[in-house]
Amino acid sequence: MGEQRLVRGAFLWGLSGIYLCAFLSLYTQIPGLYGRDGILPAWKMLRFTGKSLWEQMKDSPTLLWLGPRLGLDTEQGMELICLLGALLSFGALLFNCLRDSLVFLLLWILYLSLYQVGQVFLYFQWDSLLLEIGFLAVLVAPLHSLRSKTNFWGPHDGITFWLIRWLLFRLMFASGVVKLTSRCPTWWGLTALTYHYETQCIPTPAAWYAHQLPVWIQKLSVVATYVIEIGVPWLFFLPSRRLSLFSFYAQVLLQVLIILTGNYNFFNLLTLVLCFSLLDDQHFRPDQKGKKAHQKGGRLLSIKTLVVLLDLLVFGLLTFWTVKYFDLKINWEKYHVETRAAFTYHDFLQWLRTLTFPSIWIAAVSLGWEILKGMYRSAAMHGVFWKLWTTTQWIIFSCAAVGMFAVSLVPYTYLEFESNGQLWPSVHRLFKSVDQYQVVNSYGLFRRMTGVGGRPEVVLEGSYDKQTWTEIEFMYKPGNVSSAPPVVAPHQPRLDWQMWFAALGPHSQSPWFTSFVYQLLQGNKDVVRLVQNEESMYTFHSHPPHYIRAQLYKYWFTETDPTGHTSSNWWRRRHVEEFYPMVFLGDHTLDSLLNQHGLKDKPPPRRSPDAPLPSALRLIRDFLQLYPAPLLLHSLLFTVIVICSLQALFRRGSRSGAFKHRGHSKPQSDKKKPKVTSGQGSSAVPGSGGVAVNNSKRREKS
Numbered sequence: 001m002g003e004q005r006l007v008r009g010a011f012l013w014g015l016s017g018i019y020l021c022a023f024l025s026l027y028t029q030i031p032g033l034y035g036r037d038g039i040l041p042a043w044k045m046l047r048f049t050g051k052s053l054w055e056q057m058k059d060s061p062t063l064l065w066l067g068p069r070l071g072l073d074t075e076q077g078m079e080l081i082c083l084l085g086a087l088l089s090f091g092a093l094l095f096n097c098l099r100d101s102l103v104f105l106l107l108w109i110l111y112l113s114l115y116q117v118g119q120v121f122l123y124f125q126w127d128s129l130l131l132e133i134g135f136l137a138v139l140v141a142p143l144h145s146l147r148s149k150t151n152f153w154g155p156h157d158g159i160t161f162w163l164i165r166w167l168l169f170r171l172m173f174a175s176g177v178v179k180l181t182s183r184c185p186t187w188w189g190l191t192a193l194t195y196h197y198e199t200q201c202i203p204t205p206a207a208w209y210a211h212q213l214p215v216w217i218q219k220l221s222v223v224a225t226y227v228i229e230i231g232v233p234w235l236f237f238l239p240s241r242r243l244s245l246f247s248f249y250a251q252v253l254l255q256v257l258i259i260l261t262g263n264y265n266f267f268n269l270l271t272l273v274l275c276f277s278l279l280d281d282q283h284f285r286p287d288q289k290g291k292k293a294h295q296k297g298g299r300l301l302s303i304k305t306l307v308v309l310l311d312l313l314v315f316g317l318l319t320f321w322t323v324k325y326f327d328l329k330i331n332w333e334k335y336h337v338e339t340r341a342a343f344t345y346h347d348f349l350q351w352l353r354t355l356t357f358p359s360i361w362i363a364a365v366s367l368g369w370e371i372l373k374g375m376y377r378s379a380a381m382h383g384v385f386w387k388l389w390t391t392t393q394w395i396i397f398s399c400a401a402v403g404m405f406a407v408s409l410v411p412y413t414y415l416e417f418e419s420n421g422q423l424w425p426s427v428h429r430l431f432k433s434v435d436q437y438q439v440v441n442s443y444g445l446f447r448r449m450t451g452v453g454g455r456p457e458v459v460l461e462g463s464y465d466k467q468t469w470t471e472i473e474f475m476y477k478p479g480n481v482s483s484a485p486p487v488v489a490p491h492q493p494r495l496d497w498q499m500w501f502a503a504l505g506p507h508s509q510s511p512w513f514t515s516f517v518y519q520l521l522q523g524n525k526d527v528v529r530l531v532q533n534e535e536s537m538y539t540f541h542s543h544p545p546h547y548i549r550a551q552l553y554k555y556w557f558t559e560t561d562p563t564g565h566t567s568s569n570w571w572r573r574r575h576v577e578e579f580y581p582m583v584f585l586g587d588h589t590l591d592s593l594l595n596q597h598g599l600k601d602k603p604p605p606r607r608s609p610d611a612p613l614p615s616a617l618r619l620i621r622d623f624l625q626l627y628p629a630p631l632l633l634h635s636l637l638f639t640v641i642v643i644c645s646l647q648a649l650f651r652r653g654s655r656s657g658a659f660k661h662r663g664h665s666k667p668q669s670d671k672k673k674p675k676v677t678s679g680q681g682s683s684a685v686p687g688s689g690g691v692a693v694n695n696s697k698r699r700e701k702s
Contacts, residue, residue, distance in 0.1 A: 006281040008140060008161055012092070012099045014273040015137055017640065018266045019089035019107050021490040021633055022130060025265065026114065026122075027082035028629040029494055031526035031621070033121050035075045036603045039495070039515045039527060043074040043603055045117040061437065062113040071611045073604075078114060079617050085110040093640050094647075101143040108134040112438065120512060121494040125445060126267035129171070131438035133270060136163050139400055156374045156390070156397040162367055163404055165277035169233045169363070170412050171443050172251065172271075176229030177415050178444035180348050186449040188341055190219040190326075198557040199451030201500040202263040202476050202493070203485045208570060210261050211557045216336040223326045223339055228254045231318055234359070236278060237366040242311045248278040263476075265492035349416075356419040360409060367405055371398045404440070407431050411442035454554030456503040458579050462520070462545030466582070469549070470539050472520070474499070474531055475628075478555055481571040490637075491629045495530045503552065507580045511597040517548050518594060521585050533628045550580035 034042035046064055048056075056065045067077035088107055092098040112131055115122055139160040179187040186192040194215060197207040228250050235243045252275055255268045322328065327342040374397075378390040410431040413420035431440070450456075459479060460472040473479045476486050477496040495516070502510040519527040523544030525535075532538040554574050558567040583590040594600045609618065624632065 003281045004158065004161055004277075004279070006284045007276050007279045008157065009096070009099070010284075011161075011164065011273055011276040012104070012137060012141055014269070014276070015104075015133060016089045016092035016099065017637065018130065018269050018273065018490070019111070019134070020086055020093065020636070020640075021266050021269075022111065022127075023082045023085035023089065024633055024636070025491045025629055026494075027079060027086065028491075028624070028632065029121075029530060030075055030078050030082065032524075032528075032530040033494060034078060034117070035526050036073065036606070037519065037522075037524055037526070038075070039512050039519060039530075040119045040121065041075075041603060042078060042117040044598070044601065045119065046074055060116050062116040063109065064113055064117060068607075070613060071607055072614060072617075073607050074117070076607075076614055076617055078117070079621065080613070081110050081113055083617075083620065090636075090640070094643060097144060099141055101138050101141040104134060104137040104141045108138060115438065121498060124492075124497070125441075125443055126265060126270060128438050128441040129267070129270050129443065132167060132441055133164070133274065135437075135439045136160070136167065136404070139397065139404075140164065156378070156394045159367070159370045159374050159394075159401045160397055161277060162370045163401055164274055165236055166363055166367070166405065166408065168251075168271070168274040168277060169236050170408065171274065172229050173233045173359075174412070174415055174443045175445045176226055177352060178447045179226075179229075180345070181352070181415070182447045183345060184448040186452060187222070188345075190222040190339060190341065191215070192446075192449045193218040193221050193225075195449050195452055196446075197261055198555070199449070199455045200262045201497050202488065203478075204261055204263060204487050205485050207261040207485060208557050212560055214336065216338065219339055220337050223322065223328070225254065226326075227318070227322055231321070234362075235314065237362055238310070238314065240307055240311055240314075241280065241282075242307075243314060244278045244280075245283065246315075248275050251275045251278075259489065263487065263489045263492075266490040269490060352416050353418060356413060356416045357422075360412075363405070367401060371401070374398065403430075407434060408440040411440055414442045415444075450504060454556055454574070456576070457553050457555045457573070458499055458503045459551050459553055460517075460520075461549050461551060462540055463547045464543075464545060466547055470545075472531060472539055473537075475533060475537075478571055481555075481569045481573055484570055486630075488630045491633050493530070493629070503579075507550070511593075511599070513550075513580065514590070514593040514597065515599045517550075517580065517583060518590060518599070520544065521546075521548055521583070529625065533625075547582050547584050548580075549578065549582040552576045552579040 030038075032038055033040060036043065042064070045060070046062075048068075051059070053065060063081060064074055064077045067074055070077070070080075072080065085107055088098070088103055088110075092103055092107075108131065111127075111134060115127060115131060118127070140157070140163075179192075184192070186195060194211075197203060197211040200207070232247050232250050235247045238244075252272060255271050255275075258264060259268045325341070325343050326339045329338045330336075331338050371394075374394045375391075378394045379387065381387045381390050406427050407430050409423055410420065410428060413423060434440070455478070457478055461469040462472055463469045471479065473483075474496055476488055476493045477499055478485070498510070498512065502513050507513050516527065520531075521544060523540075528535070528538055528541075535541045552575075554576055555571050556573070558569050558572050560566050581589060591600070607614070609615065627635075
């Protein structure tokens with residue numbers, strides 16, 4: 001792997017944009033989710049018990065403990081944190097000097113503060129992934145105050161950036177493995193994608209078209225998913241640029257297809273940002289290839305040949321194992337590919353048990369190689385001070401990388417518990433000491449395919465007289481069968497996501513649902529905005545319903561008939577059963593459920609809303625809540641892209657102008673340039689040629 005200065009810059013730039021989306025998306029939902037009268041008020045997570053501030057921070061590391069000292073309620077503190085995070089990440093997107101280690105440390109602290117009180121609405125894998133990547137960015141990003149302008153990237157940077165590649169490996173490998181260890185029949189039967197597109201939380205319009213693909217293509221797509229998630233990650237650590245590029249584009253292809261067919265907020269963007277660890281600067285500047293080849297003219301042809309043979313061997317083995325273990329056969333009569341899993345569950349467990357520790361050793365060797373390269377670069381620095389300074393940094397960051405790698409082995413080996421039990425006890429103790437900070441996590445997406453018999457969907461109904469019931473339609477989740485699926489990413493409507501999870505079991509497994517119904521009966525406008533941002537679009541905008549109940553339906557995508565005609569509806573549905581009984585304000589059933597889960601606890605006294613900071617937060621809220629969150633995010637991201645494009649054009653124009661100026665003045669300087677004899681030759685030290693010429697000029701004048 002070559003130099004990665006530009007790649008690291010692209011990684012930090014992309015992470016800044018994701019932070020911006022995460023903070024702003026959550027900000028738009030705070031009043032309804034976490035307000036004093038929200039679905040799950042955040043103040044319940046911060047119980048002031050008389051402990052010191054340090055003890056409170058130790059129990060629950062969040063800056064929201066400082067809210068009372070600023071005259072802010074808990075939800076106002078969350079709003080301030082989101083706005084500060086959005087402002088910092090927006091600045092980091094536009095200005096390179098703000099892509100600093102201290103800035104990313106502050107962004108990580110801000111998001112961790114929100115995570116601590118987020119409860120079920122913030123406990124998603126992508127929130128944990130953002131925190132882990134955000135913490136690694138603190139190690140990857142430059143600390144401008146400790147770096148000279150001529151040495152922007154230190155010799156140790158390859159060591160810390162390796163941790164990004166290791167995280168990508170853990171994420172993708174675990175996502176593939178859990179599909180098979182779950183024993184889900186759809187994943188083992190390779191039919192999971194025939195259900196996935198219509199049963200995922202918030203599909204896109206493209207999901208409907210993907211659902212219409214023939215079954216053999218869906219099964220082949222599952223095989224490709226296994227190859228990309230389980231097979232390809234092993235190539236991340238091989239010393240071949242060609243294999244790294246192949247791995248990069250394979251991962252990007254998978255993530256782009258997921259983005260097109262599903263609204264997974266910023267999760268896929270996070271994965272794409274991790275994929276930058278597989279690239280080098282040469283991929284962004286192909287013109288450097290010739291220069292490097294010229295500089296390394298002594299490179300032996302046999303090394304290139306060995307690398308090519310290694311690549312061919314790896315591609316051949318990957319193809320052979322794919323054909324063998326999935327029994328790929330071409331049916332020439334029907335013009336499609338037949339496939340099946342040609343291995344058993346026990347075969348797979350034995351393979352996983354055999355290769356878990358070898359994968360750790362392969363990663364350790366790869367990290368060791370990066371550490372040795374960093375040591376060599378530190379030793380090659382000119383000057384005693386810089387040699388000592390870079391060596392000190394190399395030692396510190398090497399120890400940090402080794403520590404992070406060791407801690408990550410605990411969640412990584414959750415895939416195979418026998419291997420987890422064989423780790424050193426000190427590693428387990430270290431993991432427990434940092435667990436609450438979310439610096440390392442376990443992953444495994446789409447473990448089981450839900451909705452095999454139809455997509456379960458909760459439909460709320462309201463009434464004034466218990467006779468006429470009207471459905472309460474959400475902005476994003478499926479409801480009206482004629483409404484097209486939306487495109488909302490990178491925004492995550494967290495209530496709609498939890499409605500999807502609530503439909504998978506009885507309402508007793510989702511205590512927040514009772515609080516949600518209670519707030520709708522009261523006509524809480526902040527909660528109503530989670531359902532419909534425009535008040536006129538909400539069915540009961542004039543007066544809240546007197547009665548509310550919920551029904552459970554099964555939804556399916558409509559399909560094309562044999563003649564190719566399609567229905568005017570996107571969905572078809574069938575009623576299953578009552579999900580939530582009819583309740584009303586003062587109803588004994590409703591009150592008992594609220595009391596059972598502590599949802600009617602008396603909130604603390606409200607702080608003065610007339611103080612400068614709360615007043616400013618309220619003005620910002622009143623302005624931004626007029627716009628739907630997806631529109632707000634898309635507009636801001638478009639603005640960032642335009643500004644960055646103008647900056648790039650300006651820099652390119654400046655460089656072009658400077659180049660033309662140097663080219664115009666060159667003939668004149670050549671005429672005045674004296675001849676240099678062998679005795680007056682320039683020094684071998686780079687940059688000393690100008691000194692030799694100046695000395696020649698002085699001698700010529702004398």
